[in-house]
Amino acid sequence: xxxxxxxxxxxxxxxxxxALLAALNQxxxxxxxxxxxxxxxxxxxxxxxxxxxxxLGYVARSESDGQFVLTPAVRALSEGLTETDLTARIxxxxxxxxxxxxxxxxxxxxxxxxxMVIRETTHRFSPYSVHRAMVGRRRPLLExxxxxxxxxxxxxxxxxxxxDIALHRGTVGGDREDLHRRVALLREDFAARGYAWAxxxxxxRISAIALPVRGPLPGPVAGPTQVLGSINLLFFSTxxxxxxxxxRFLDLLAARIRRIEARLSNQTGxxxx
Numbered sequence: 558x559x560x561x562x563x564x565x566x567x568x569x570x571x572x573x574x575x576a577l578l579a580a581l582n583q584x585x586x587x588x589x590x591x592x593x594x595x596x597x598x599x600x601x602x603x604x605x606x607x608x609x610x611x612x613l614g615y616v617a618r619s620e621s622d623g624q625f626v627l628t629p630a631v632r633a634l635s636e637g638l639t640e641t642d643l644t645a646r647i648x649x650x651x652x653x654x655x656x657x658x659x660x661x662x663x664x665x666x667x668x669x670x671x672x673m674v675i676r677e678t679t680h681r682f683s684p685y686s687v688h689r690a691m692v693g694r695r696r697p698l699l700e701x702x703x704x705x706x707x708x709x710x711x712x713x714x715x716x717x718x719x720x721d722i723a724l725h726r727g728t729v730g731g732d733r734e735d736l737h738r739r740v741a742l743l744r745e746d747f748a749a750r751g752y753a754w755a756x757x758x759x760x761x762r763i764s765a766i767a768l769p770v771r772g773p774l775p776g777p778v779a780g781p782t783q784v785l786g787s788i789n790l791l792f793f794s795t796x797x798x799x800x801x802x803x804x805r806f807l808d809l810l811a812a813r814i815r816r817i818e819a820r821l822s823n824q825t826g827x828x829x830x
Contacts, residue, residue: 671728702767706787709747710769772821
């Protein structure tokens with residue numbers, strides 16, 4: 558058993574401290590007694606924890622009215638959190654809910670420096686997986702279902718940008734004319750089938766089908782969407798054909814992606830509060 562498999566008791570002090578920060582974020586500025594009520598902790602505990610948070614630089618007490626406010630140090634805690642991280646968190650929850658229905662492993666991947674990079678996966682929990690440590694692995698853009706789904710679903714401008722990067726990085730072969738011809742063929746195939754596919758793209762034993770995941774462009778207000786990545790479903794090539802896999806699982810995969818995209822369109826809602 559690894560450390561991540563063990564069940565540990567909750568650290569109550571940490572829970573209360575975070576509850577106070579959340580309450581202060583909601584209130585904007587407040588006195589300890591009001592924060593204690595909002596956070597559901599007793600007043601003495603609230604005073605002690607606010608004092609500790611002030612010493613650590615996460616809150617400050619106003620000299621004018623004695624109320625507490627958050628400091629920029631709290632914002633700094635989230636500076637490392639990217640749009641990809643936020644997307645991956647939602648996708649992770651959804652594909653793990655999907656896993657018992659499909660059993661075969663699924664990956665969520667995004668385009669990065671000419672490759673498709675796996676951000677989340679259910680390999681560890683699939684009885685049919687021959688791989689385990691998959692997060693962070695790079696996969697070819699043109700030879701895999703995940704890469705083909707992203708290229709097929711992207712806008713022309715976004716697709717050209719990805720191809721430029723891939724050519725510059727040397728992760729795809731051929732010249733630009735040949736590349737455009739190959740991409741045009743895979744887009745036609747995607748339009749006809751409704752999904753991207755590959756046989757032996759990254760592993761000669763494995764086939765896959767995949768769909769793009771779309772979400773809003775980063776920004777303070779709702780705006781246009783773009784392809785953020787793709788989700789695939791992997792299976793042994795000897796177990797079934799691509800067409801059979803699509804017949805059995807494509808509707809389940811598509812429905813799950815619609816759920817993901819609906820949640821991504823509401824990033825200012827409860828999921829990101």
